[in-house]
Amino acid sequence: MLMKAAWPLAAIALLSGCATKPQALYNYGTYSESYYAYKQDASAENLLAMQQAILTAIENANDSVSKRVAPGMYANLGYIYFKQGDTKQAVHYFEMEKGLYPESAHFMDRVIEKVRKAEAKGAKS
Amino acid sequence: MKYGKIAAVAASVFAAMIMTGCAAHNAGITKGEAFPQMYEEDPRSILVLPAMNESSDAEAKAYYATTIEMPIAQTGYYVFPMEMVSDVLKQEGVYDTELLYSMSADKFYDYFGADVVMFTRIKKWDVSYMVLASSLTVTIESEAYSTKTNEKLWDYDGSVTVDLTSNSGGGGLAGLLVQAIGTAINTAAADYVEYAHVANARLFFALPAGPYHPAHQTDQGVVIRKR
Numbered sequence: 413m414l415m416k417a418a419w420p421l422a423a424i425a426l427l428s429g430c431a432t433k434p435q436a437l438y439n440y441g442t443y444s445e446s447y448y449a450y451k452q453d454a455s456a457e458n459l460l461a462m463q464q465a466i467l468t469a470i471e472n473a474n475d476s477v478s479k480r481v482a483p484g485m486y487a488n489l490g491y492i493y494f495k496q497g498d499t500k501q502a503v504h505y506f507e508m509e510k511g512l513y514p515e516s517a518h519f520m521d522r523v524i525e526k527v528r529k530a531e532a533k534g535a536k537s
Numbered sequence: 538m539k540y541g542k543i544a545a546v547a548a549s550v551f552a553a554m555i556m557t558g559c560a561a562h563n564a565g566i567t568k569g570e571a572f573p574q575m576y577e578e579d580p581r582s583i584l585v586l587p588a589m590n591e592s593s594d595a596e597a598k599a600y601y602a603t604t605i606e607m608p609i610a611q612t613g614y615y616v617f618p619m620e621m622v623s624d625v626l627k628q629e630g631v632y633d634t635e636l637l638y639s640m641s642a643d644k645f646y647d648y649f650g651a652d653v654v655m656f657t658r659i660k661k662w663d664v665s666y667m668v669l670a671s672s673l674t675v676t677i678e679s680e681a682y683s684t685k686t687n688e689k690l691w692d693y694d695g696s697v698t699v700d701l702t703s704n705s706g707g708g709g710l711a712g713l714l715v716q717a718i719g720t721a722i723n724t725a726a727a728d729y730v731e732y733a734h735v736a737n738a739r740l741f742f743a744l745p746a747g748p749y750h751p752a753h754q755t756d757q758g759v760v761i762r763k764r
Contacts, residue, residue, distance in 0.1 A: 437611045437750060447603040447620070448730055478749060483610045484618035491621050515582035515615035518650025523621065 438482035441469035463492045483513055487520065499527050568745050569757025571764075575690045575745045576757060578683055582615040583747075584651035587623045587634050588677075592662035597729070598634070601659055601677070604733045608741040609655075613750025617649060646684035653690060655681045661696070662729055670702040675732045677740055693764060695740030697732045 446465035450458040466489045473481045490505030503524055510520040569576060585605050590598040602619050610616045631637055638656055645654040661676035674696065681691040743761040746752035 437613065438607075440607050444603055444607055444734075448600065451599050451603055477751070480749075482607075483615045483749075484606055487618040487621060491618065491624075509618075513615050515650070515652075516617070519617060519648075522648070523625075 435477050437477045438480065439469055439472050439474075439476040440482055440485075441465055441472060443469050443482075443485070443488075459492060459495065463489065466492070481512060483516075484509070486512065487516065487523075494527060499531050503527055565760045565762045567757060568743065568759045568761055571743070571761065572691050572745055574683075574688060575681075576754065578652075578685070578690060579748070579754070580614070580652035580683065580690070581748050582617070582651050583609055583653045583655050583681065584617045584622065584645050584649050585609065585619065585655045585657065586637050587626070588657040588659050589634050589638055590659045590662075592659045594662045594729075597659050597662040600730050601657075601662070601733055604730060604737055605657070608734075608737045609744070610749075612741055612744045613747030613753055614653075614744075615747075615749070617651060622649070642682035642684045642687045644684075651684055653681045654684055655679060660694075662733075664701065670700065672698050672700050672702075673729070673732065674698045675729060675736045677733070677736050679740055691744060693740055693743040693761075695736040695738070697736045697739070699732060 442465045443462070446458070446462040450462050452458075466485055470481050470485055470489070473479065476482075486505045486509035490502045490509065493499075493505065494502035506520045506524050506527075510517045588598050588601050588605075602623065606616050606619050626637065642654045645651050656679065658678040659676075660678055661674045664671055664673045676694065676696040678694045679692065680689060682688065683690050746754075746756045
């Protein structure tokens with residue numbers, strides 16, 4: 413795990429030459445590793461592990477240069493809630509993404525609209 | 538006289554090298570020279586499309602997708618969430634990545650509101666076996682287009698080659714056999730995704746800093762390798 417994290421860091425250190433080692437703009441925690449595990453095996457267990465990794469990264473967002481939650485993290489979390497059938501939490505986090513990153517508003521609005529439609533359909537049947 | 542001149546030239550070259558600092562060893566091009574339109578248009582958000590997989594590994598596309606969000610975000614851009622983007626595209630009936638790559642860039646503004654659409658190609662994601670040595674290579678090529686003008690704003694490539702040959706082999710036929718076994722073991726343990734992260738670091742080092750990065754609009758002088 414440590415070795416994995418060290419690889420990209422080492423590459424960046426090499427590339428930046430004699431510059432001092434920069435601290436990352438955002439803290440992603442173990443998001444990438446958990447996402448990879450989920451891609452290898454899309455089990456409910458791995459989805460839960462990814463959800464936990466994202467929640468932890470969000471909690472530790474201050475441990476970064478920007479002190480902000482990384483782009484896409486709220487959206488990715490919302491999408492996991494959606495997959496788990498929790499549309500209320502899903503919309504909540506899509507709104508959070510939109511609030512923190514206005515660049516996402518167009519896409520998030522479209523996604524929220526889809527969730528609402530899916531909800532309405534579910535209510536009918 | 539002559540020596541004095543040479544010494545003076547050498548001294549001034551040396552001074553220039555010191556002044557340019559880290560960049561001196563890299564005979565390349567600056568970000569500003571390479572990608573002027575990127576600075577001019579100053580995009581805020583990047584939509585990365587699922588990669589076009591030209592490698593022999595069918596799973597490369599899905600695995601590579603897990604490595605792309607972070608390096609671009611760390612460069613200061615808003616990156617659209619990869620899993621949502623690929624699922625939405627599938628829901629819209631776009632299963633074939635090649636279809637996406639033939640669409641004009643402005644289409645991606647309509648749906649996602651992205652300033653830039655980024656195409657990535659996995660050129661290599663494989664192990665080459667040779668008699669005495671084997672190596673793992675991950676090579677990624679990338680191009681970014683403006684959704685406003687459809688113009689290419691940026692393109693670059695990143696590659697990593699790792700020698701997988703075991704050093705434990707002795708001479709002769711027995712040595713070869715030991716090497717072949719060692720290589721097989723190393724390959725099984727080798728993690729492509731790990732090296733994709735390194736290839737990405739090389740690739741996106743050449744991306745001008747985005748609006749959320751402290752170096753935004755001030756990194757034109759950073760020297761990169763020529764493509």
